[in-house]
Amino acid sequence: MEHDVAAGPRPSASAGAVFAVLAGAGRATRPQLAHLAGLSKPTVSSAVAELEGTRLAARSGTAHGATGRSAAVYRLGPAAGTVLAVDLGSTHTAVRGCALDGTVLAARTTYGDPRPADTVRAVLGELSTGPLRAAVVAVPDIARDAGGSGVRPATPAVATAVDTLGLPAGVPVRIENNVNCAALAELHEGAARGRDIFCYLQVGHGIGLGIVAGGRVLRGASGAAGEIARLPYPWGSGHEPVPEGLEEYAGAGSLVRRVTAAWTAADGPAPHDAVELFALAWGGHAKARSFVEEHAREVGRVAAAVTAVLDPGLIVLGGGIGANPQLLPGVRAELDRLGLPTEVAGCAVGESGTVAGAARLAVARGIHAVTGALVPQPPVPR
Amino acid sequence: MEHDVAAGPRPSASAGAVFAVLAGAGRATRPQLAHLAGLSKPTVSSAVAELEGTRLAARSGTAHGATGRSAAVYRLGPAAGTVLAVDLGSTHTAVRGCALDGTVLAARTTYGDPRPADTVRAVLGELSTGPLRAAVVAVPDIARDAGGSGVRPATPAVATAVDTLGLPAGVPVRIENNVNCAALAELHEGAARGRDIFCYLQVGHGIGLGIVAGGRVLRGASGAAGEIARLPYPWGSGHEPVPEGLEEYAGAGSLVRRVTAAWTAADGPAPHDAVELFALAWGGHAKARSFVEEHAREVGRVAAAVTAVLDPGLIVLGGGIGANPQLLPGVRAELDRLGLPTEVAGCAVGESGTVAGAARLAVARGIHAVTGALVPQPPVPR
DNA sequence: CTGATTTCGTTAGGAAATTAACTAACCAAG
């Protein structure tokens, strides 16, 4: 099916502001919109009338309070349109189509898919309401600003994978790191709700960090903030740090390799991957448990390094290994020993976090595309 | 002398905006103010008239272009008032009084002063123009939000030192970490001008980091961001990190102690402090030079840890040891080997950086106190 | 010196949003 990219006439400034808060709230009465947008009742009235006229908003029902006149409830209209989020993983492809209020309209996930474009096409086919406003693609790669061509993946193979997704021409596409997306999901709908600053520590095949500060993702000068596999390791008197030393040590592959090497016949059948190792440890296997505990300490040291630099107040653990609750006590203990007082929580969003966070970003950019305007910022000096 | 704290009537919104850009520019014509504030010529005219009426602005002269009518130049007026910045160091006290355009009106630094309040009083005595709008005190301590009582130093001794400074009652006082202040100075008037993100690495008696991201200081959840003395150290297979291990190793005292221990009679007279050590190395002393080079590598590892987390793009070295140019090549080499491509620069502001940065903060808060308003923020989604 | 050109600053009219006051709708107590 065809996807419009051209929008209707730009809403006026006040109508745009009302649209933005309506998208954030999902449904709201006019008094609520006035409060949220910081506008007066008459202004909201005319703004709502304008939005209804262009079908950017629509009556949704009536709200009855305990006392007083009942209020008209509004929601986004069909012209508001949709956005697309893609989690382009190495072993899976997750795609979501959302309305600008964040509602999931269509979702599909495929594993070991050789053609992510098929998954994208299937989801696009289910999105019928209004123009496609924006798309965000989450990649397991550094997303860096490439000058004129916008943000691009650092690795050429990833860049071509994005280019062959078959995203409709004319739709603004944003590339973002997958760990940063997962961090955004934890911020908005997970374990870090309401935080001003926190870190999402992903431990799985590799190790990565998503930093949220001031309610925004911190990307660094070249998009490589959070690439903590590059922490100096080993580090101490008599040890020269080697490049990528920590990546080598903290990744899932290396963990399993060490386990296999230390395994003897008396230990029974050796685990083939991290999932099996954690299952054995959960079942009480002594050697498996000792490896899990040692790994938890190692993750705790990484967390301590992060707290030393950033003091995030909260670290959310995610990823194939990090999400396992068996890690939590060990990580907490090592962090308490070495670092600042910092909460440690398991991730609350899980597998779908990356695509959920990408969808959050896409919604924000879609609202921006409609209103052409500014999200209000807190007025603090410096 | 007495210091007013009560301000005159609040300027209107447009007059406040004009006042803010005038303070930022120092001197400006009305067309320049219109451009900077994003207001129209008639609005600026009425705003300037209002500011002149309340003595917040004053005619300063006339600007002649190559062609066309000459323009009236304005500057801040006497009612704009002043701000105070204090660098409350462990071995010195630096105090600055500034106008809201950043002009230094009075400055005094004392060393080994048992009564910093005397220095504060002397500078306050030289400030005669208008009310004291704000004060910022830089302390060698964590500055954390203490709930109702605002931001306070984490260490009680530092808190009482601040409380006994004799700052005029009623003036809003802000506590800030001294490394963060030095970072702000490098951002606004030093080696990091125009950067969106960078880090200031202070190496001296201890080691600390100031993080600037999005043009603002990153303070962390409890004001302890940048306390990198808590990085896990030593760290590697067979080594348990110990709390404060890096502080122990990277500080100036520990460096001199190691040097003294390794010194033999054949090496000549041993250096008593870091300054002497660097002087010997500069003169070609082989053993001194090897210690300096090893220390540079160590600082390079700290810098690598910072780049792994934050990707700042630039690290500015400062502090008693860090400011020494002999360190730069060694730090660059180790960072190139281990970390992301990152510039390393020596600090450009030096000793006075802390009080200069505190003054920047105080000026921003002073302007905020006059206008009650918002510095414009960039409108970017998330 | 005079006129053309350019830029500064003001005046006049209009658009957008606010405050204040009023009308409309809804509930519940008497």
Place this chain on the structure above:
DNA sequence: CTTGGTTAGTTAATTTCCTAACGAAATCAG
């Protein structure tokens, strides 16, 4: 069923700021 209290929404007057046009002051060319 009426009346009082409360909240929703509209109307009217005012404020604020913009655009457009005009007058004022400066430089430069002849």
